[in-house]
Amino acid sequence: MNSPATPCPEPNTSPCGTGLIARARNRFWLAPMAGITHTPFRQLMDEMDAGVLISELVSTKGLRYASGKTRQMIQVHAAPGTLVGIQLFGEGAEDYIAVADQVAEAGAHFIDINLGCPVKKVIKKGCGAALMRDPAHLEKFLTHIRKHIPLPLTVKMRTGWNHRELTVRECVRAAENAGCEWVAIHGRTREQSYSGWADWDLIAEVKSAAAIPIIGNGDLRSASKAVELLETTGVDAVMIGRGALRNPWIFRQCTAENSGGKELANHLLRRYYDLLAPYFDNRLKTMFLRKMAMWLAFGYPGAAAFRRDVFQLATAHAVLETTDAFFDSVAHIPQPVFDDSEAFMMGGHG
Numbered sequence: 001m002n003s004p005a006t007p008c009p010e011p012n013t014s015p016c017g018t019g020l021i022a023r024a025r026n027r028f029w030l031a032p033m034a035g036i037t038h039t040p041f042r043q044l045m046d047e048m049d050a051g052v053l054i055s056e057l058v059s060t061k062g063l064r065y066a067s068g069k070t071r072q073m074i075q076v077h078a079a080p081g082t083l084v085g086i087q088l089f090g091e092g093a094e095d096y097i098a099v100a101d102q103v104a105e106a107g108a109h110f111i112d113i114n115l116g117c118p119v120k121k122v123i124k125k126g127c128g129a130a131l132m133r134d135p136a137h138l139e140k141f142l143t144h145i146r147k148h149i150p151l152p153l154t155v156k157m158r159t160g161w162n163h164r165e166l167t168v169r170e171c172v173r174a175a176e177n178a179g180c181e182w183v184a185i186h187g188r189t190r191e192q193s194y195s196g197w198a199d200w201d202l203i204a205e206v207k208s209a210a211a212i213p214i215i216g217n218g219d220l221r222s223a224s225k226a227v228e229l230l231e232t233t234g235v236d237a238v239m240i241g242r243g244a245l246r247n248p249w250i251f252r253q254c255t256a257e258n259s260g261g262k263e264l265a266n267h268l269l270r271r272y273y274d275l276l277a278p279y280f281d282n283r284l285k286t287m288f289l290r291k292m293a294m295w296l297a298f299g300y301p302g303a304a305a306f307r308r309d310v311f312q313l314a315t316a317h318a319v320l321e322t323t324d325a326f327f328d329s330v331a332h333i334p335q336p337v338f339d340d341s342e343a344f345m346m347g348g349h350g
């Protein structure tokens with residue numbers, strides 16, 4: 001069992017606690033996002049000072065049966081400046097154990113298990129949020145995995161299956177007893193999917209009773225909100241997903257190391273392009289670049305027309321030329337706010 005989490009002095013953006021979490025760069029972490037937090041994206045967010053980096057969810061079956069594409073998903077970039085975790089999903093405990101050496105050899109610092117995925121295909125196999133329906137089984141499952149893998153184990157969960165089945169407290173205890181390093185909580189139930197708002201009161205309550213570090217997650221759209229909730233809920237760190245897509249400078253803004261700025265959007269896209277190059281073919285490079293350009297453009301005047309134009313461009317070079325022109329044209333406008341009223345990417349695997 002882990003030693004109780006050491007409380008962090010407040011306000012404090014530095015790493016805290018003991019064990020693995022003490023090695024985090026800071027307390028503002030990148031959330032795992034399927035199709036997004038691949039190796040080059042993680043490297044970019046490392047350069048943007050994210051406190052911990054977590055991969056998209058990776059299939060243990062894909063790794064076990066040697067899919068080259070899946071193997072690529074667990075690659076860790078050279079000399080990471082902070083902890084890198086690989087998030088796995090699989091059917092039985094043996095699936096996780098069978099691939100753990102591969103993950104360790106890739107250079108990851110920890111393995112994260114997805115207990116929050118609401119997607120039917122995943123649930124049907126008893127994975128993702130389905131694992132939260134039976135905390136006693138979950139404890140045995142995690143304990144068995146923990147004993148047989150060479151890396152520290154962490155989990156990311158939701159608050160429960162639905163509002164009548166809020167098992168988060170019991171599941172946190174299961175993770176604690178199994179020897180996990182921390183629990184990240186996306187403050188919604190499986191049934192909520194991405195609707196409504198993350199329940200930070202419940203996250204705070206769970207944190208106050210937990211002897212294991214708790215990482216809060218959900219709807220942190222600005223640095224000020226992230227800092228506020230870190231301080232008011234007492235969580236050990238916060239995880240930011242969609243907010244970092246719209247504002248990749250958010251981690252620096254949270255730690256007040258560098259306020260970031262829109263004038264850097266072109267630089268960021270060019271750097272992303274360089275990082276994508278060794279991993280993906282032209283089609284995928286162009287697709288990933290277009291997506292980031294679109295996220296960065298949200299909220300600026302002319303963003304809709306820009307999005308239309310960018311989606312018709314076939315090469316990454318054409319995308320970069322168009323984005324240069326667009327971001328130069330809006331350079332005098334303050335960085336747009338990611339407003340609470342906006343629906344943005346209301347779906348995902350956790």
Ligand SMILES: Cc1cc2nc3c(=O)[nH]c(=O)nc-3n(C[C@H](O)[C@H](O)[C@H](O)COP(=O)(O)O)c2cc1C
Nearest residue numbers: 031032033034057186218219240241242348349350
């Ligand atoms: C496109 C997308 C993909 C996601 N994929 C994953 C995933 O692979 N694993 C996971 O645990 N959570 C995944 N999530 C959930 C996020 O990690 C996070 O819990 C959720 O988006 C709420 O945080 P946010 O409001 O900061 O985005 C995904 C979310 C989105 C939007």
